[in-house]
Every structure is written in C-alpha cells, then in structure tokens.
Amino acid sequence: MKALLVDDDMYFCDFFREKLLHICSELGLDIACDISDNTGQKFQSWTEYDIYFLDIEMPQINGLRLAEEIRDKNQSSEIFFVSFYENYVFEAFGVKAGGFIRKKRLTEDLYKVLLSLAKYGIKRQSFVEIPLSNEEMLTVKPTEIFYCQSEEHYVKFFKEEQCSTLHRVRLDVVENVLEEFSFLRVHERYLVNREYIKALKADKLQMKNDMEIPISRSYRKKVRDILFERKVL
Numbered sequence: 106m107k108a109l110l111v112d113d114d115m116y117f118c119d120f121f122r123e124k125l126l127h128i129c130s131e132l133g134l135d136i137a138c139d140i141s142d143n144t145g146q147k148f149q150s151w152t153e154y155d156i157y158f159l160d161i162e163m164p165q166i167n168g169l170r171l172a173e174e175i176r177d178k179n180q181s182s183e184i185f186f187v188s189f190y191e192n193y194v195f196e197a198f199g200v201k202a203g204g205f206i207r208k209k210r211l212t213e214d215l216y217k218v219l220l221s222l223a224k225y226g227i228k229r230q231s232f233v234e235i236p237l238s239n240e241e242m243l244t245v246k247p248t249e250i251f252y253c254q255s256e257e258h259y260v261k262f263f264k265e266e267q268c269s270t271l272h273r274v275r276l277d278v279v280e281n282v283l284e285e286f287s288f289l290r291v292h293e294r295y296l297v298n299r300e301y302i303k304a305l306k307a308d309k310l311q312m313k314n315d316m317e318i319p320i321s322r323s324y325r326k327k328v329r330d331i332l333f334e335r336k337v338l
Contacts, residue, residue: 108138108156111171112187113163115142117208121158121187124212128219136219154182156222158206161188185218187211235282238273247286251312252297253279265314291328292321305332 108125112118118140129136136156157175161168172184187206204221206214234242238258245262254261255276263269280288280296287299295318297310304311308325310318320328 106134106136106155108136108158109154110138110140110158110187111142111163111168112140112158112160113142114160115140118142121211121215124215125219128212128216132219132223134219134223156183156185158185158187161186183222231286233282233286235272235274235279238275243272243274247283247288247298248300250283250288250298251301251314252295252316252318253283253288255294263314263316289328289331291324292319295319299332302332305329 110118110121110125112121122138122140125136125138128134139154157172159168159171168186168188172186175182175184183203185204185206187208189208204214204218206218232244232246234244237243249264251263251265253276254263256271258273258275259271260274260276260279261269261271276290276294276296280290283296283298284290288296289299290296291310297312297318301313302310303313303315306317308320308322310320310328312318
C-alpha cells in the first residue's frame with residue numbers, strides 16, 4: 106500500500122514517517138509513505154494513494170477541504186486526520202474519514218489506526234451468515250449494508266441507492282453478528298454501519314445516502330462516546 110502524509114511541518118513529517126514504518130514492521134504491514142508540505146499543489150498532480158494522513162490547519166489549504174478533493178477523486182482510499190485540535194473530530198464524518206490521530210498521542214493513535222487497517226483489510230472482503238427465524242441462513246457482505254431497520258418481526262437491510270431486502274429475523278440477532286463489522290445500535294429499530302455515517306446531529310445521524318436515522322434518547326450518550334472514540338482512535 107502507498108500512503109501520503111500532508112503537513113506543513115517537515116520535522117513532524119519525518120518523525121511521523123519514522124513512527125509509521127516502525128509500527129508497520131512490527132505489525133507485518135507493507136506500507137510506503139511519501140510526505141508533502143506543498144499544500145498549494147493541486148491534487149490532480151499527485152499519484153493515487155491508498156491512504157492519506159492529513160494535517161487540518163495548514164497555511165494554504167484546510168485539511169478538511171483537501172480531504173473533500175481527495176474523496177471526489179478516490180472513493181476507496183482511507184483518510185485520516187492528524188492534528189492537535191480534537192474539536193474537528195465530528196467534521197471528519199462528511200468525508201468518510203477513517204479516524205483522527207492526535208499529534209500529542211501519535212504513537213498510541215497511529216498504532217491503533219494501523220492495527221485496524223491490518224484487521225479491516227481482511228474483514229472488508231468477508232461474508233457472514235445471519236440465522237433467520239425460519240432456521241435458514243442469510244448470507245450478507247457487511248461492508249455493503251448501510252443500515253438495518255426493524256419492522257415488527259422483520260428486519261429490512263438497506264444498501265446503496267435505497268435498495269433493500271426484508272427478512273424475518275430479530276434485530277438483536279442481526280446486531281450480534283454485525284457488531285464486529287463497525288455496526289452500531291442507535292435506536293430500538295435501527296442498526297447502522299459506522300462506515301456510512303455522513304454527519305452526527307443532536308438526535309439523528311445522516312447517512313451517506315442522505316437518509317436520516319433517529320438516535321433514541323437512551324442510546325445518545327453511548328452513540329456519541331463510541332463515534333468520538335472511533336474518530337479519535
């Protein structure tokens with residue numbers, strides 16, 4: 106895999122790359138990391154990368170804006186923000202960022218990021234089986250599901266472009282199977298894939314397909330805490 110770090114502090118860039126290569130060696134990951142402080146450079150002139158590590162507050166371009174340009178051209182890349190400022194954490198949802206690495210806890214956060222990449226690279230290709238109420242098994246690919254909605258004794262599975270399928274099963278059963286694939290219960294009737302959350306609002310989530318999912322009062326603190334931990338790793 107190829108990674109790119111964009112940060113206006115070249116001393117930090119060298120330090121970051123040294124840390125990344127050391128952790129990759131420990132985890133058995135093969136990641137080459139380029140660095141750039143030329144934040145005025147057009148993204149079109151960059152080589153396509155698998156992973157981007159972006160500082161947020163830079164002189165010529167905000168890292169969030171840069172992430173939007175990257176996401177427009179590369180939907181499958183992984184984007185992580187690297188910053189001292191944790192107040193940006195929830196703005197990262199809009200560009201489907203994979204996490205938020207704190208510079209003051211670089212080694213710890215970077216290790217968690219790289220470990221998750223090592224594990225998720227295998228999981229994202231996985232299929233799982235969900236036991237239905239009629240004792241049959243439903244085979245699904247978790248990364249293709251945006252969210253699940255309970256309707257009495259049935260669960261509707263939503264994918265891209267509002268495509269959905271309905272199966273007789275309890276949402277609790279679905280949750281038990283999918284929770285290790287970044288799924289989060291946010292309501293008695295809703296289970297969402299965290300990878301497809303676009304924005305977090307006071308009492309709802311906006312998904313990538315623009316569907317708004319309510320967060321019930323009893324889940325609000327748990328949801329916010331988990332999503333913050335996901336973004337701040």
